[in-house]
Amino acid sequence: MKIKQDIRDLSFEELAAELKDLGEPAYRAGQVFDWLYKRGAASFDAFTDLPKSLRFKLEEGFLLKSLVVAERLVASDKIEKFLFRLADGNFIESVLIPAGKRNTLCLSTQVGCKFGCAFCASGMGGFKRNLRPSEILGQVLILQDKLSLNLTNFVFMGMGEPLDNCDSVVKAIKIMNDPRGMEIAARRITVSTVGIVLGIERLKKLGLQVNLSLSLHAVREELRSKLLPVSRKYPLPEILRACEEYIKETGRMMTLEYILLGGLNDTAEDAAHLASIARRLRAKVNLIPCSPVPGLDFFSPPAEANRLFLKTLKEKGVNATLRQSKGADIQAACGQLAGKLRKT
């Protein structure tokens, strides 16, 4: 017996092939995509302009599940964190970051993470599994359709390493960008990576103008391999080369994320080295003061030291910002997502 899969796990082409096998005309794929991604349908019954016979076939052949919001927390700075319960009982989190007219949604791509970056809560519980495309898209759809939130930008920067789940992430991005799907401009989508070179190359071949963000966090190879174990597989020169090729191919400007960790990566030499990398990639630098994670000993340098670090970058001609660490009081800041219900 064929195991039912969620219909939102299918690309447009895969859906068209399935419908053809069911004896349906080619134009049906467009109609079904429309209901799934433009009209916010939560069940096959809602596809009211499609024949009952087709709705029955869809019901028989596929699942159409929504994520369940297990918890919604609002921080004092208006950042919101959504904890979703998946069908298998696992939890993931998404974070909504409002800033002026922008509403950026930070999406998860895995349950847990296998990369074990030293400062990050997502890797502390180990890796459970990759998210399927339907579970990635579901984070967007539930906020947009059920909660009527106006989302403008999307960053793959939540739990998990997006480029370690390339198949699902690429499929989700294609559906997000597809005019027959969610119709989101590629320039409003950002993929963040700790430096998975093969994934960067695959993303480059997509031919979309998706933004790339590198979680750099350390410029000295020795420190980087301690903070981000993945760098033992992908040394920095290789990662930077892959980034350069990505920019050349897509014409997009990239960003470098740099969590400021007191006593570790915050020296004047670090700032100078970071500036040279940023200039080479013509990248913008986002400095993020470290947010505390229970059980980990990392801390942010003092505010004055952070400002000095920023000043050094700017003096060296780098476009840089010092982000306020947001959502820390609900554990929604960078590195704090752990996919757990709050103990009250």
Ligand code: SF4
């Ligand atoms: S920073 Fe990213 S890659 Fe590293 S452990 Fe956290 S989620 Fe995984």
